[in-house]
Amino acid sequence: MSADLPAISERTLAEGPAVHDHPLLDRLYRARGVTAAVELDSQLKHLLPxxxxxxxxxxxxxxxxxxxxxxxxxxxxxxxxxxxxxxxxxxxxxxxxxxxxxxxxxxxxxxxxxxxxxxxxxxxxxxxxxxxxxxxxxxxxxxxxxxxxxxxxxxxxxxxxxxxxxxxxxxxxxxxxxxxxxxxxxxxxxxxxxxxxxxxxxxxxxxxxxxxxxxxxALADWLDLVALATVADVVPLDANNRRLVQQGLARIRAGRARPGILALFEVAGRDWRHARSQDFGFVVGPRLNAAGRLDDMTVGVQTLLARDPAQARQRAAELDALNRERRSIERSMLVDAERYLDDLSDLENRNGHVLFEADWHEGVIGILASRVKDRVHRPVIAMAASDNGLLKGSARSIAGFHLRDGLDWMASQCPGLLRKFGGHAMAAGLTIEAERLDELRQWFDRAVSELCEPEALIPTIVTDGELQAAELNLETALLLETAGPWGQNFPEPRFHGRWRIESQRIVGEHHLKLELSDPNGQVVDAIAFNIEPSIWPTQKPYLDGVYQLQCNRYRGRESVQLVFNDLAPRD
Incomplete structure (x- = not known):
């Protein structure tokens, strides 16, 4: 997190009548394009035929x-x-x-x-x-x-x-x-x-x-799988997908999910009784994916197929260990990527980045591309060496550049450059001959320059505006927790505001624990993960930040907490 925030813009509301009785939820839903209350009805009878x-x-x-x-x-x-x-x-x-x-x-x-x-x-x-x-x-x-x-x-x-x-x-x-x-x-x-x-x-x-x-x-018995897949595969949460996810979450919260999914929550230290869609993307999904990235996804399927809870926990523990190994590999690769970016004299002039190191792990390059993409706000391809003189790549994009269309454009402009490619708007895979790496760098940068609107390359944080003092409470946090499901193209609500810093301390290695007060003197707990140690803690009295309002559960106690995605000190 830098000392300055990117530009902040607020979501615009869809025109039309109210879609929810609660004023805050009505604002959030209409800002995400909901135009009719039936879109929020999660009953299976509303599934598309x-x-x-x-x-x-x-x-x-x-x-x-x-x-x-x-x-x-x-x-x-x-x-x-x-x-x-x-x-x-x-x-x-x-x-x-x-x-x-x-x-x-x-x-x-x-x-x-x-x-x-x-x-x-x-x-x-x-x-x-x-x-x-x-x-x-x-x-x-x-x-x-x-x-x-x-x-x-x-x-x-x-x-x-x-x-x-x-x-x-x-x-x-x-x-x-x-x-x-x-x-x-x-x-x-x-x-x-x-x-x-x-x-x-x-x-x-x-x-x-x-x-x-x-x-x-009873097909509903398998909705926990459908919900997990929908969120973890980062497909847009349209009304149909939201119904499937909501129904799957309801089964998990009721303890009616398969033992393997419940075990994956447990090895991660998460309470499945309070499962959220975000847990699929950040808790359960990465542990399952670790099997396919580092070993063999068969162990992941065996975890999901397990009927005995003890066997499911054993399999889930194997996946958790693989995920820890994956994180260690990722950290090492990220150091290499940051060194590449630091040495790049024309970083600001590159619209598309292609990164490669000979010893990078093929199973982790997708995560690496995503991490670098978030840092530089540019489409990124991370490459790893494969067999027979080939390089395999995993690409991640930003809103405004359709990856598969971009790769298709490259294939038409430079026939033979891409041996294989495929994917979606935001994620894709490709294979090239090793000696054509420099060509790939040139053509990918050109594809982004040609096909991406310049405005999309300017980092912008989109928020849901500011919360009123009366809304900064546990009741609102619990309301937001169950109001989703949140995910791709239906993002979890984020708010922005200015706060006075009452106290601050480092917890863990790179996390910042805060007590903040608003202009009315109301004090609230907050946390920011992976802060920049050269900036925080700060001597300045205020901060501007973008946060999510969440319920913090600790030793059986529930309290409201601001979780900052971006923040910057202010005088």
């Missing part, structure tokens, strides 16, 4: 055939949280419907991402009749072709943006494929799989299947 998903009938047909002919079904997932939860959902739910199901997760260091021909060769050892991809497959043209050539049917379920050509699968389910009219393009991979289950259940109900003595699975 499955019928508008292109390919849904063909996908259900395949499941029907698998059930009728007793096919062996193999789930091929991805090595991130969305992939692990999608795999768990597919294995458990399809088994509950009566299918013979197993799963295969590619090791990112041996096989890379998606249904590649190499993964198909490995999958064929299990003699599947049907391969179902979850959270991948939309770009796996060669892999799908290899599977079909071997006589295996393929059902692709994915949510990533497709290329110009779709795989020749027996069915493709992806809300982002051309011609799909499903309104929520922000569905994650786990949600796509969940919708396939909803559609299949409807088909079985219609045929009278469950009236013939077959047990009907």
């Amino acid at each position: 499955w019928q508008s998903l292109k390919g849904i009938d063909a996908a259900v047909d395949l499941l029907q055939q698998a059930l009728q002919h007793r096919w062996r079904v193999l789930i091929v997932g991805d090595y991130d949280v969305d992939g692990a939860t999608s795999t768990t959902l597919a294995v458990e739910a399809l088994s509950a419907f009566g299918l013979d199901v197993d799963f295969l997760l590619p090791n990112r260091f041996e096989y890379g991402y998606g249904l590649s021909p190499e993964i198909v060769e490995l999958a064929l050892q299990q003699a599947p009749d049907l391969i179902i991809t979850v959270d991948n497959g939309i770009a796996s043209l060669d892999g799908v072709a290899a599977a079909k050539a071997a006589g295996v049917k393929v059902l692709v379920t994915d949510h990533h943006l497709p290329g110009e050509q779709l795989p020749d699968a027996n069915a493709v389910l992806n809300p982002n494929q051309p011609g799909c009219k499903f309104p929520s393009k922000a569905a994650c991979g786990c949600t796509v799989m969940f919708y396939l289950l909803i559609a299949w259940r409807a088909r079985l109900r219609e045929s009278g299947w469950f009236e013939q003595g077959h047990r009907e699975p």
Whole structure:
């Protein structure tokens, strides 16, 4: 945190009638684009209908055939949280419907991402009749072709943006494929799989299947997985996604989640009874992701599949240890990245940054890119050495620059530069030949310069304005805690203000504990994490800052606390 704050702007409210009875919540919701109260209703009856998903009938047909002919079904997932939860959902739910199901997760260091021909060769050892991809497959043209050539049917379920050509699968389910009219393009991979289950259940109900003595699975039992995937995969929280997350959170808070998720809360020292959507992104998600980043995501899926609480806790402890190792590696890599930035004479003139060190860990470069992106407020690609003279990269962006579109532009402008690429607006992956690193640096900087509006490159903090003195209390903090779920494109409320510093001290290594007073003399506790030790503590009497109003729980006591994201001392 620097001595100066970036420019602050306040969110503008959507025009129209009130959407909530509480004045503060009404202001917050309308500032996030909510225009009707029904958008805030989390009941499952308001979920978008499955019928508008292109390919849904063909996908259900395949499941029907698998059930009728007793096919062996193999789930091929991805090595991130969305992939692990999608795999768990597919294995458990399809088994509950009566299918013979197993799963295969590619090791990112041996096989890379998606249904590649190499993964198909490995999958064929299990003699599947049907391969179902979850959270991948939309770009796996060669892999799908290899599977079909071997006589295996393929059902692709994915949510990533497709290329110009779709795989020749027996069915493709992806809300982002051309011609799909499903309104929520922000569905994650786990949600796509969940919708396939909803559609299949409807088909079985219609045929009278469950009236013939077959047990009907309760799909709501898997909403904890869908909620975790939605937040951890950082997809926009549109109304449909918020309903799914809210329902999943309700199950967790009631202790009705799977043992593995509850165990992940516990090893992190968090109380699942007060679970928030932010815990998926900052507590549970990173521990699951650590398996795919450093080892094998199979242990993550095994944690989620565990039915015995003791086994779940053991697995969760393994993931927690991997996450600590990941943080240690990340800290070392961040030192290298900061050295690169400090040595860069034209830092302010670079619009896109490409970083590389020969010994960087391929599984951690995505986190590194995100950390550097936050520091320099520029799109960043972090590269790591791979096999056969190739470099693999993970990119993170800022609002205003669509990463996948930018990479697509680079591929068209400089054919052959990118061996492979794919992703979303804010995150993407790519592969290049090692000798073309300097070219990548030039073209990425040029892509950002060409495609990103200059205003987007100016750091700005967007807040929800100031809170009144009467709102600075525990009641408001608890209200905000349950008013979400907050996440991507529906951010947790942040407020700004000026405070008098009554006391300040360092806790831990780099955290600042404060007592502050407002102009009315009301005193409130506050904390700022990872402060700049050359600035804090300060001799100045005031501070300007941007904060979140939260409930601090300690030894059974609840109190209100300001958690500062940015702050600067003032005279």
